[in-house]
Amino acid sequence: MGLRPFLIRHDAMGLHYAVRICIGTTAVWLLLRSVGDADAIWAVISVIVATEPQMQTAVFAFMSRIVNTVIGCTIGLTFLLVAGPEVWVLPLALTVTVLVCTYLVKLSSSWRLAPAIAAIIIASGVVEQSRISGAEVALHRAGEVLLGCAVAFRVTWCMSKIWASPVAQEQVGH
Numbered sequence: 001m002g003l004r005p006f007l008i009r010h011d012a013m014g015l016h017y018a019v020r021i022c023i024g025t026t027a028v029w030l031l032l033r034s035v036g037d038a039d040a041i042w043a044v045i046s047v048i049v050a051t052e053p054q055m056q057t058a059v060f061a062f063m064s065r066i067v068n069t070v071i072g073c074t075i076g077l078t079f080l081l082v083a084g085p086e087v088w089v090l091p092l093a094l095t096v097t098v099l100v101c102t103y104l105v106k107l108s109s110s111w112r113l114a115p116a117i118a119a120i121i122i123a124s125g126v127v128e129q130s131r132i133s134g135a136e137v138a139l140h141r142a143g144e145v146l147l148g149c150a151v152a153f154r155v156t157w158c159m160s161k162i163w164a165s166p167v168a169q170e171q172v173g174h
Contacts, residue, residue: 016053016165024051024155028148042141046148049110051156053165058156064110065149071100072117073142077135079118085125085134093118117142 024047032040050065052058079093097118101111120141125134 013053013165016159016163017051019163020051020053020152020155020159021048023159024148024151027155028144028151031151032144032147037144040144042144043148043151046145047152047155050149050152052152053156053159055156055160058153061110062149062153065113066146067105068101068110068112068114069117069142069146069149071105072097072114073121073139075100075114076118076121076138080122080125080134080138081131085122085129085131087126090119090122090126093122113145117145 025044028043028047029040032043046065050061052061075093075097079089079096083089083092094115097115098111101114105111117138121135121138124137124141125131128134128137
């Protein structure tokens with residue numbers, strides 16, 4: 001028996017992830033290349049991390065990622081602009097970001113994205129040794145993160161109409 005009949009008959013979850021990630025990463029790469037962005041790695045990573053085979057999970061994860069990206073950008077930019085592009089600002093900003101996410105917002109899904117975004121913003125400022133150019137680089141990267149998440153969500157939505165994942169098929173059957 002060949003591989004194709006085996007995969008189709010068993011409707012492997014791994015195949016669902018692989019197809020969605022292939023479509024999503026191709027889309028963000030081509031989209032960003034078409035507007036002159038030759039380095040789409042943040043968007044590609046976001047597609048990989050944000051890909052979900054079930055629509056219900058994808059909706060919650062997408063909303064959580066947006067909230068956490070906004071939190072990370074807000075706190076990271078605030079610390080960068082107020083305290084400046086100093087190395088000591090990074091751990092302080094990350095600590096504040098984690099406390100905001102875990103005690104104030106309380107979103108369990110992808111809360112670690114907020115301190116990661118804040119780290120990108122502050123590290124960009126430190127590397128560039130500039131508040132403004134660091135903020136520009138960081139906001140560009142945060143935009144790629146949001147684009148990757150949005151593309152992953154859109155791919156999940158489209159694929160849910162074409163090819164439901166095994167768990168979604170089981171839920172329909174019960």
